[in-house]
Amino acid sequence: MKRIAWLTDIHLDFLLTQQVTGFLTSVAALRPDAVLISGDIAEAHSICEYLQRIDEAIGTTIYFVLGNHDYYYGSIAEVRQRVARFCAERPRLHFLTYADVARLTPGIGLVGHDGWADGRLGDYPGSLVVMNDFKLIAELTGRTKKDRWEVLKGLGDEAAAHFRRVLPLAFESCQEVVLLTHVPPWREACWYDGRISDEQWLPHFTCQAVGEAILEIMAARPDKRLTVLCGHTHGQGETQPLDNLLVVTGGAEYGHPAIGRVLEFD
Numbered sequence: 644m645k646r647i648a649w650l651t652d653i654h655l656d657f658l659l660t661q662q663v664t665g666f667l668t669s670v671a672a673l674r675p676d677a678v679l680i681s682g683d684i685a686e687a688h689s690i691c692e693y694l695q696r697i698d699e700a701i702g703t704t705i706y707f708v709l710g711n712h713d714y715y716y717g718s719i720a721e722v723r724q725r726v727a728r729f730c731a732e733r734p735r736l737h738f739l740t741y742a743d744v745a746r747l748t749p750g751i752g753l754v755g756h757d758g759w760a761d762g763r764l765g766d767y768p769g770s771l772v773v774m775n776d777f778k779l780i781a782e783l784t785g786r787t788k789k790d791r792w793e794v795l796k797g798l799g800d801e802a803a804a805h806f807r808r809v810l811p812l813a814f815e816s817c818q819e820v821v822l823l824t825h826v827p828p829w830r831e832a833c834w835y836d837g838r839i840s841d842e843q844w845l846p847h848f849t850c851q852a853v854g855e856a857i858l859e860i861m862a863a864r865p866d867k868r869l870t871v872l873c874g875h876t877h878g879q880g881e882t883q884p885l886d887n888l889l890v891v892t893g894g895a896e897y898g899h900p901a902i903g904r905v906l907e908f909d
């Protein structure tokens with residue numbers, strides 16, 4: 644039996660040092676075989692420092708993707724490269740956005756990518772929501788709303804292209820796969836405050852490109868199973884878009900990181 648702990652939106656930079664240590668100690672106390680983190684760990688300038696603390700405190704294999712907050716005060720391209728280089732020297736840390744297929748057990752595969760809210764669901768042109776992303780992430784600053792939409796779509800498409808490549812690859816040798824991503828890929832998975840987000844928030848809380856890719860891949864493989872683990876909205880919920888596809892959106896509260904779920908696999 645393998646025990647896998649899943650964490651999302653832990654935002655460790657909101658905590659005092661001893662609170663970070665306390666939380667990571669509680670994760671380590673579960674003695675998990677692996678830990679999955681679906682993004683929003685810290686910010687651009689502190690992400691590697693917190694990854695190191697996670698690695699040292701938990702001492703087991705860590706698979707993660709990054710969330711929008713992990714790029715705050717930096718650039719997506721620079722942070723991704725820096726994090727990939729950082730992980731290359733730490734054998735327990737795995738940045739799935741830059742990986743192909745990992746294994747949770749010999750028969751259960753793991754794939755992941757940050758994903759990105761691509762503005763395609765809900766009403767992007769009419770949305771009055773201004774995400775901090777637009778002020779704090781280099782690729783998104785200094786643009787008109789329309790121009791920014793193209794960048795958001797491009798980021799969503801990049802994530803979808805990753806899954807179109809690695810997910811079929813994973814199913815070549817696995818009956819069951821877990822997919823880790825920061826942004827919910829469907830409206831039905833976009834829980835916030837106990838209900839589905841409205842047209843104003845959906846553009847900033849969902850990645851339609853990834854959702855379409857996953858649906859296409861799973862509809863063609865009714866004998867395979869996929870579990871999607873995501874976060875970003877901080878609202879908890881579960882949905883099953885297909886018989887062979889379960890999506891879990893993890894709840895989170897700033898300043899109170901929690902263990903989202905402990906998954907057990909034979």
Ligand SMILES: [Fe+2]
Binds near residue numbers: 710
């Ligand atoms: Fe978050």
Ligand SMILES: [Fe+2]
Binds near residue numbers: 825
């Ligand atoms: Fe987020």
